[in-house]
Amino acid sequence: MARIITFREAVNEALLQEMERDPKVIAMGEDVIGGSGAKGEMDAWGGPFGFTKGLYGKFGDRIMDTPITESAFIGAAVGAAVCGMRPVAELMYIDFMGVCFDQIFNQAAKFKYMFGGKAETPVVIRTSIGAGLRAASHHSQSLYPIFTHIPGLKVVVPSSPYEAKGLLIQAVRDNDPVIFCEHKSLHYIQEDVPEGSYAIPFGEANIVRDGGDVTIVAFGLMVQKSMEAASKLAKEGIQCEVIDPRTTSPLDLETIVESVEKTGYLVVVDESNPRCSMAADISAQVSDQAFGSLRGPVKMVTAPHCPPPFSDVLEDLYIPSPNKITEAIRSLK
Amino acid sequence: MARIITFREAVNEALLQEMERDPKVIAMGEDVIGGSGAKGEMDAWGGPFGFTKGLYGKFGDRIMDTPITESAFIGAAVGAAVCGMRPVAELMYIDFMGVCFDQIFNQAAKFKYMFGGKAETPVVIRTSIGAGLRAASHHSQSLYPIFTHIPGLKVVVPSSPYEAKGLLIQAVRDNDPVIFCEHKSLHYIQEDVPEGSYAIPFGEANIVRDGGDVTIVAFGLMVQKSMEAASKLAKEGIQCEVIDPRTTSPLDLETIVESVEKTGYLVVVDESNPRCSMAADISAQVSDQAFGSLRGPVKMVTAPHCPPPFSDVLEDLYIPSPNKITEAIRSLK
Amino acid sequence: MNLNETQLLQAYRKMRQIRAFEDRVHEEFATGEIPGFVHLYAGEEASAVGFCMHLTDEDRIASTHRGHGHCIAKGVEINGMMSEIYGRRNGICAGKGGSMHIADLEKGMMGANGIVGAGPPLICGAGLAAKFQKNGAVAVAFVGDGASNQGTTMESLNLASVWNLPCIFVAENNGYAEATSSTWSVSCENIADRAAAFGMPGVVVDGHDFFAVYEVAGEAIKRAREGGGPSLIECKLNRFYGHFEGDAQKYRLKDEVKNLKQSNDCLKKFADKVLDQGLLNKKHLAEIDELVAEEIDFAVNHAKSSEKPNSADLLTDVYVNYP
């Protein structure tokens, strides 16, 4: 029996189930409860998007509001992780990473290595990514390539409610630091999601659509856009294979390479800016590993090399669209 | 007549000449003078590597020590730039970016765009990069891919004293924010550097060595390592063309593509970690633009996907070596 | 307090402009025509105006996500602002910035900011520039109570003190950072108490009282202009709307805003005082109210009927030049 819920609800459910399962799981962030110290209701927000709503009622002090001090509370999550807890911290927007990146990339990511293997840092940092809300340059970026660049981090970019639930459960159970990137334009997407708990392993790509003519690799919201493009092209007789790697690090290169060996063509769709991006990363790795199979250049469909603009007209041009994807594919054939 | 000076001296001279030329140029950073408030000598350090030594004697208050608060003083440099000054701030190690990245990537980089073109932010951030000093994970990274990813920033990676002087002079005169990455293993490299002032334009690659068999693109210290590899291979009859793009953003793709059209083979040498790296970036762009000219896969020689290790044995394996470059090239042929 | 009639009229006019601007944006937002995130400054006007009345275009301010009031107080043109909020090509930022990034460097307005706590470092830079430019200018950073905890803010207090910069840090304590009370998030009684930790004067002022703000601001600014260094001033005030447009405000008591509007409206307080003391008369104020209503009306109509950016604009102004 189908149980249709939103991405938001899927994330909430994953958190709830993991907090029920393991008392070591705690959560923290700015207004993840909402109302601390105020005279009105507690749990007034549940995070700016309501993702953590209701957890306070169920888990009390295991979920904590924080002052606006990302270095301190993300660092606290990292420190608590190394001391045996399993914190899930919310970095409200990935755009805010610039005030707390050190605790993520020099501390969490490197402890295990620097300490000769003797540390584990099972922290999850949930954060929202992506353009589309007319939220302008400081609230619309897709900075996961920066996190992907850092050895020691795992980076997850879920593409749907089903994926979000299973991947977040895995993130909480995972023993390495995980950056979990929730695209703001997916929040209200709905789909059938099992009520029970399930974990989707990291580093295993999902072949969302089979096809023999061209391989599309896409992340997060871009999987949806790629599926639209694939449907259009199918009508013209071009069969796209759409691959959602789920995690940028680790990356399931094997599945991508296998597909390219079959299709001979690859298009990577990535909402981040183009330079040193995931699109470039996958293009380069596939060129390296499957050069002989490529029958045309790997095409990259990304945001342009500019900050996310505010105005709707410009923002719509900024975000990779199904049209741009179909154009890229047509340019190959 | 040859005038042989070190990289360190070349940088010092560039700063000195620009500060003499333009009273708007000011400099700041932790111990860039050294001795503020102390009872001993002023100008006791001139920066941890002595790069700014002597400037205090010449320019007094135009060079400033700072407390250890990178967000505040890098942000102050950015703010002063937008208010008509031309600050050169020293971020001692690029590894420290995590405590001040916001002021760089959300503020400096985006002002012009967000403000509809009405701001200019001519700030230079000098910083040291690279492994080799056994300085371990927090003092050895080559994080320029992260800065290259950000629209609005320019990123310079000089490869020699001559290059450093000309590129830093350009950086100070440039009207956009510039990240200037000085490799620690280049500090004492010497070469002939003109005494007079000269600017090397951004986005114009330098063909360091001509060759028809394979193109090597390399940055910073890696140019030197690539030249070693090229000399070795020349003895075996393989002629490498070695290209130093000088700036990763803007990138002179044209020169690289022209070379690849000639040689058919490309190896990119990049000391940063491999994922979403400059190696991947150039590989992907060349594959896109010159697919038809490539006669083999683009090979990437980078640091592995791990933090920089401390022990000399491990660090030597971490840094791309001439050997690894020649191996990559031999694997092509 | 030595404000002449012209100044009093100006103060009232600015505060009324801000209020009318915000009330109208609130209404217009509800129609769905204004895109993005909008944070309104209504209720806090006395702070922005009390400070900016002392400033010229050479003096700089840095603002927050809640920036409309600071912009207007600093002289940013209202039509350009409204067009910007509507994402139009003739917006003050060409439609690229929106509500959270309005800036006008010619007016000394260094930008609203999407990053909490990003302003204070920038203002250290503005203060530093003023020192080198020897123009006697000062630089003012407005931050919220939430932002007052941010490391960037506290680092800046220290830097401004160490470098003896002509900077003023204004903590606008409106009681909340989003849904979190400042009584909870700020670990000391008054934000201004933190001034002692940075060797500078700290003053708490009633942010609903324009005259009190004006006076305290004047002293700090004078001191800074004369080389006396930075200050930290906390304005205790209230916001009349939610954190952002769309906020259900359940963290507030039911009648909180209603009561605040009655007891702590800076515009009402201002009017009462100037009328009481016979400094201005009712006609003065009524004329301004009417004029401002027309201005805002015009700005909205102007914005709505203005063109949106076109596709060629997407890639302009990323760099001054990029080969």
Next chain:
Amino acid sequence: MNLNETQLLQAYRKMRQIRAFEDRVHEEFATGEIPGFVHLYAGEEASAVGFCMHLTDEDRIASTHRGHGHCIAKGVEINGMMSEIYGRRNGICAGKGGSMHIADLEKGMMGANGIVGAGPPLICGAGLAAKFQKNGAVAVAFVGDGASNQGTTMESLNLASVWNLPCIFVAENNGYAEATSSTWSVSCENIADRAAAFGMPGVVVDGHDFFAVYEVAGEAIKRAREGGGPSLIECKLNRFYGHFEGDAQKYRLKDEVKNLKQSNDCLKKFADKVLDQGLLNKKHLAEIDELVAEEIDFAVNHAKSSEKPNSADLLTDVYVNYP
């Protein structure tokens, strides 16, 4: 002060170990055999030992780039430390961390740190974990005077206060951050004065006086264990070497260190007091000195004769698992 003989011997032994360790590393560094950047703690021993004497393995500390003293005080094994500093495979971090990253989580030592100000947020996390684990543990962050200005440190003071964490922040004010005087970089009289800005007790203590540190530390730690929340304690002390090995120290007066060693050596002060008061005798101390000298000698020889890592180690321990 209620230290029995065993405790006094332990205190002296730890301080002597640190001193001997650092003096020896200083010598060995000069031979060129020790790679990388090394920052020595000699002169500051009373702080690390004065605090760590109150702690068990369940209690956590976070250290700085100048970490050897904190490690030894917290019980990290000296041979493993020395091997680490020499980059050997049997180093406490398998040769991957080096001097700036020595850690031993089993001993509650969360790491030296290459990033100034990185420790305090981590210590908030350790304090938080202790709260959930209900083990009565506390968490102590050591920071320098330079680090005390860093935003991360001040944010952590606020967070620890707001969350009422069992954390102690120890500002080791040795007068300098690199070549910069703390009288210049810290914009108030005492770092401990900043405690008021975060609603916690702040205490200044003579960091050359083990007994004074021990007492102040004990109170703060007791308070934290009992749920009374965080404290900020400033130890005024001195470092006997340069910022790092190789520092010419021109920012110091010529005889500064020489004089300090005479007047402000925590080991001398300790010895004088315990001998004066007849708490220990000369033989006690001499035995320890000798024992420690042997320990350090052994550690150095052991390190030098130990294997370096091998190439297979390069890619291990980046992740717990990575498919």
